[in-house]
Amino acid sequence: MSLSNATPNVSSSPQPAVETDALIIGAGPAGLFQAFQLGLQGIHAHLIDALPHVGGQCSQLYAHKPIYDVPGIPVCTGLELVQLLEKQIEPMNVPRHLGQQVQTLQAMEDGRWQVSSSAGAVFHARTVFVAAGVGAFVPKALKVAGVELLTAGQLHYHPLQLDMAAGHNVLVYGGDEEAVNAAISCAATAAKTQLMHRRDSFNAEPAQLAQLQQLRESGAIEVLIGQITDIQQESGQLNAVQWMDGEGNEQPLAIKQLLIFQGISPKLGPVTDWGLALERKQLLVDPATLATSAQGIYAIGDIVSYPGKKRLILCAFHEATMAAFAAAEYLQGSKPLLEYTTTSARLHAILGVAH
Structure with a gap:
């Protein structure tokens, strides 16, 4: 068998x-x-x-x-x-x-x-x-071109430890409680933390949402409303993602660490x-x-x-x-x-x- x-x-x-x-x-x-x-x-x-x-x-x-x-x-x-x-x-x-x-x-x-x-x-x-x-x-995988070319260490699905964020530009992709918590945690050590979701609404506890709002107002976290459409990499190393906002405009976003929270x-x-x-x-x-x-x-x-x-x-x-x-x-x-x-x-x- x-x-x-x-x-x-x-x-x-x-x-x-x-x-x-x-x-x-x-x-x-x-x-x-x-x-x-x-x-x-x-x-x-x-x-x-x-x-x-x-x-x-x-x-x-x-x-x-x-x-x-x-x-x-x-x-x-x-x-x-x-x-x-x-x-x-x-x-x-x-x-x-x-x-x-x-x-x-x-x-x-x-x-x-x-x-x-x-x-x-x-x-x-x-x-x-x-x-x-x-x-x-x-975990639900990110289904965009270029993901399969990335080597280990830059693309993370539902990570428990966030040590990889320290000193890097980090994009947290998702809108649930895990994503919100990850963005809040990354803000303490990352060079830059951005949280992307398809709409400006997050499913988390009130205390977490209040903390997220404080970090947004202070500039520690930037919230982007849109979705990833492409991965930009060189020799398997992540350099940026291409993303589209709610009006259909696409633009690059330079990052070194990508944390995916699309549910399971x-x-x-x-x-x-x-x-x-x-x-x-x-x-x-x-x-x-x-x-x-x-x-x-x-x-x-x-x-x-x-x-x-x-x-x-x-x-x-x-x-x-x-x-x-x-x-x-x-x-x-x-x-x-x-x-x-x-x-x-x-x-x-x-x-x-x-x-």
């Missing part, structure tokens, strides 16, 4: 394989809780996600929107839920491999699975857990090529174990289908628990004991609970 997508392998030399009991594909709420439940079973896991941060939809689409149906939490935002889940898995020391997509998945002769990513990472996993939601969330979109991508049983682009699983049609591969969350399936976060948490118990039996050869975090000394040791 193998899969691939169009994302190039950016690694120039092979990386040593990461040996792990479990690899979780998807670091949204379902994937994070899967890591927790596996940790309770003594199964060490790694997380991999196409986004440059954990949280999936909750972080990217619902960061500041309220959620009311998580047990024991009357209300929290998507970002707060992700932060709580991250805190919960701290004792498990779960490595994260972010900003990279799964490229290949191949069965090994010893029963393990070999997984490779777009960043050149290779994993040898005894079990694989697909918690990919509605697919891998990938879910792409099911290579999941359909994995050879796993599918129903309407969802993975068919056994609801008792969340096992797919391939031994050692489990799936949870919005990506799965079974009779009575509900696409809710709290249902994914239940599925993660069932999958962890099933994987423990698969790996250990016997059913794991049902222990309770209130009384189990073993679980207290894993969680670092002091007595």
Whole structure:
């Protein structure tokens, strides 16, 4: 069984394989809780996600929107839920491999699975857990002539770190909260910061909009209303962009760093090529174990289908628990004991609970 997508392998030399009991594909709420439940079973896991941060939809689409149906939490935002889940898995020391997509998945002769990513990472996993939601969330690419010629280091999609802005002319392209925050941050270190959006309206919190307005008035940020139409480069090095204003006039804009925030979109991508049983682009699983049609591969969350399936976060948490118990039996050869975090000394040791 193998899969691939169009994302190039950016690694120039092979990386040593990461040996792990479990690899979780998807670091949204379902994937994070899967890591927790596996940790309770003594199964060490790694997380991999196409986004440059954990949280999936909750972080990217619902960061500041309220959620009311998580047990024991009357209300929290998507970002707060992700932060709580991250805190919960701290004792498990779960490595994260972010900003990279799964490229290949191949069965090994010893029963393990070999997984490779777009960043050149290779994993040898005894079990694989697909918690990919509605697919891998990938940034919407800038579709103008010349983009494909740029070398690495000047074009950035949804960057978390903004060190590249220091001392350079920077263009932030987008109109959402991430774009506004990036422009505000770049203004502190960049030689010149410009924020471009197709209209003079930005989707961000009031406090952020007020700060943006202050920086506009002081001249620290210049807001341009228009869109990029062309890239000007020489030997792969970005020199300027051509942009068109609302009246159809085009003009060049000299920049050295281009930060793109055009949103993200879910792409099911290579999941359909994995050879796993599918129903309407969802993975068919056994609801008792969340096992797919391939031994050692489990799936949870919005990506799965079974009779009575509900696409809710709290249902994914239940599925993660069932999958962890099933994987423990698969790996250990016997059913794991049902222990309770209130009384189990073993679980207290894993969680670092002091007595």
